[in-house]
Amino acid sequence: MPINDIRLSPHFKLKEFQCRCCGTVKIHPMLLEALERLRELWGNPIVITSGYRCANHNREVGGAKESRHMKGFAVDVVCIASEQARVSKLAREAGFDQAIPYGVRNFIHLGVWPKD
Numbered sequence: 667m668p669i670n671d672i673r674l675s676p677h678f679k680l681k682e683f684q685c686r687c688c689g690t691v692k693i694h695p696m697l698l699e700a701l702e703r704l705r706e707l708w709g710n711p712i713v714i715t716s717g718y719r720c721a722n723h724n725r726e727v728g729g730a731k732e733s734r735h736m737k738g739f740a741v742d743v744v745c746i747a748s749e750q751a752r753v754s755k756l757a758r759e760a761g762f763d764q765a766i767p768y769g770v771r772n773f774i775h776l777g778v779w780p781k782d
């Protein structure tokens with residue numbers, strides 16, 4: 667069985683969150699819960715293009731120095747530009763405090779900020 671091929675919740679597997687360069691993975695439960703809520707509100711399959719990032723990978727892709735991707739608090743998901751405003755609003759309802767649309771790059775960045 668390939669590593670990280672493990673179902674975490676009805677719609678997500680661990681491997682979807684793993685670092686694209688090394689397979690390391692870290693994910694806060696609050697991120698998973700918010701994603702499942704968004705899946706329900708949006709009614710669309712959610713495709714994660716970037717989940718956890720190790721420090722090297724974060725540097726490679728030009729991520730922010732203190733990126734939430736390095737903490738397991740953020741994902742980038744596919745979303746066409748014309749839907750980004752609506753999906754950002756749904757994301758806030760779902761529990762994300764961060765929803766950053768990337769326009770014609772066709773993705774949005776979603777982040778949670780756990781209290782503990």
Ligand SMILES: [Zn+2]
Nearest residue numbers: 685687688720
């Ligand atoms: Zn990596």
Ligand SMILES: [Zn+2]
Nearest residue numbers: 740741742775
């Ligand atoms: Zn991001």
